[in-house]
Amino acid sequence: MIHALPRRHFVAASAALALPGCATTTARTPASCLMPVKAAPDRVIRTMAGLRPYRASGFVVRAEALGTKRLVHNYGHGGSGITLSWGTSKLAADMGLAGHSGPVAVIGAGVVGLSTARLVQEAGFPVTVYAKALPPDTTSNIAGGQFHPFGLFKPDAVTPEWRRQFTAALDYSWRRFQIMVGDDYGVRWLTTYSEGTPEEPKLPTFPPAAHALRPGEHPFPVENLWQYDTLYVETGRYLRQMMRDIESAGGRIAVKSFAAPAEIAALPETLVFNCTGLGARDLFGDQELMPIRGQLAILIPQPEVRYAFTGDAGYMFPRADGIVIGGSYERNEWVAEPQPERIARIVAAHQRLFAGFRCPA
Numbered sequence: 001m002i003h004a005l006p007r008r009h010f011v012a013a014s015a016a017l018a019l020p021g022c023a024t025t026t027a028r029t030p031a032s033c034l035m036p037v038k039a040a041p042d043r044v045i046r047t048m049a050g051l052r053p054y055r056a057s058g059f060v061v062r063a064e065a066l067g068t069k070r071l072v073h074n075y076g077h078g079g080s081g082i083t084l085s086w087g088t089s090k091l092a093a094d095m096g097l098a099g100h101s102g103p104v105a106v107i108g109a110g111v112v113g114l115s116t117a118r119l120v121q122e123a124g125f126p127v128t129v130y131a132k133a134l135p136p137d138t139t140s141n142i143a144g145g146q147f148h149p150f151g152l153f154k155p156d157a158v159t160p161e162w163r164r165q166f167t168a169a170l171d172y173s174w175r176r177f178q179i180m181v182g183d184d185y186g187v188r189w190l191t192t193y194s195e196g197t198p199e200e201p202k203l204p205t206f207p208p209a210a211h212a213l214r215p216g217e218h219p220f221p222v223e224n225l226w227q228y229d230t231l232y233v234e235t236g237r238y239l240r241q242m243m244r245d246i247e248s249a250g251g252r253i254a255v256k257s258f259a260a261p262a263e264i265a266a267l268p269e270t271l272v273f274n275c276t277g278l279g280a281r282d283l284f285g286d287q288e289l290m291p292i293r294g295q296l297a298i299l300i301p302q303p304e305v306r307y308a309f310t311g312d313a314g315y316m317f318p319r320a321d322g323i324v325i326g327g328s329y330e331r332n333e334w335v336a337e338p339q340p341e342r343i344a345r346i347v348a349a350h351q352r353l354f355a356g357f358r359c360p361a
């Protein structure tokens with residue numbers, strides 16, 4: 001994790017370490033001296049596109065009857081499925097497990113299904129995860145992995161009850177991810193520099209250490225900038241570990257596609273969690289669900305880059321498996337394939353951003 005330090009502290013610290021200019025990469029590197037990302041077309045190592053499962057009225061966590069079974073929905077997380085995964089799954093698990101006995105089915109092996117399955121196991125129930133596709137072939141694997149609730153609802157379309165669910169889910173997730181920091185899950189803290197002015201707190205503890213920066217305090221070529229600390233998830237590593245956790249606790253993961261609720265009704269389990277993401281649109285006829293496509297370019301890893309950025313140029317999250325750059329939000333685009341022209345724009349925008357880096361002397 002890196003922190004901004006008062007300027008006089010920075011001069012003393014860098015003199016003591018005898019490291020020149022921007023070359024420092026210590027945990028206490030101040031914002032005024034950050035390592036730039038080497039964004040360039042020839043540093044792109046792969047590209048990806050995914051469809052965020054968006055609903056204007058927010059995610060769905062709700063129980064209903066399906067024949068003789070209890071069905072609990074947990075889908076529609078838009079651009080915040082990693083962020084809210086533990087939280088909405090906790091709400092769903094509490095809703096479904098009350099009064100239940102016997103094995104449980106979870107449909108979907110993205111971050112939401114896997115989190116739900118773990119919570120079901122932690123509550124003492126046997127679980128089977130059924131999914132059409134497993135990691136690494138889920139939307140969750142494409143996510144950049146920033147913990148920040150963003151792009152998941154339209155403010156005038158949600159109810160006060162939904163807002164209560166949202167706050168409870170965010171709070172549980174925030175605390176749960178904090179106790180998963182480490183290389184096994186690929187979760188770590190990073191200071192994040194965000195263009196604009198500090199946003200309203202979403203929780204008393206989120207976003208922590210948020211404050212505006214003055215122009216001389218940072219190297220970014222932007223007019224307004226603020227910073228805060230948050231968690232980042234290396235999604236590939238995280239989902240792999242979550243699958244291992246489920247299996248080592250005795251859970252089963254099976255590849256199975258469902259074309260209609262009647263096929264779910266035929267499962268042996270009497271409690272079923274629907275964690276199918278965008279798949280819920282066809283499976284349960286939720287026409288409010290729509291894709292918001294996001295495209296990413298992954299650059300050669302730069303372990304010395306230990307901060308994240310979000311702003312007009314897009315976003316940059318440094319991970320062990322590459323520097324993730326993105327920033328496209330394409331409504332109602334159903335083709336989950338990177339578009340070369342859009343990828344080129346993402347790379348060029350980051351190239352301009354980092355070429356404009358100026359480390360104050």
Ligand SMILES: Cc1cc2nc3c(=O)[nH]c(=O)nc-3n(C[C@H](O)[C@H](O)[C@H](O)COP(=O)(O)OP(=O)(O)OC[C@H]3O[C@@H](n4cnc5c(N)ncnc54)[C@H](O)[C@@H]3O)c2cc1C
Pocket residue numbers: 049050051052053075076077078079080081082083084107108109110111112113130131132133134138139140141142143144145146147148256257258259275276277278279280283293294295296326
């Ligand atoms: C480019 C991009 C960047 C993102 N960045 C972030 C970020 O930084 N932070 C963040 O919090 N979120 C981010 N997101 C959003 C996040 O990826 C999603 O909200 C999240 O992945 C949704 O998880 P899920 O488990 O609901 O869906 P999925 O990961 O899509 O999983 C759904 C599962 O259900 C299965 N399924 C679907 N239909 C059926 C069926 N009929 N029968 C059987 N199985 C079925 C699928 O095979 C899959 O296993 C990003 C998304 C994109 C595209």
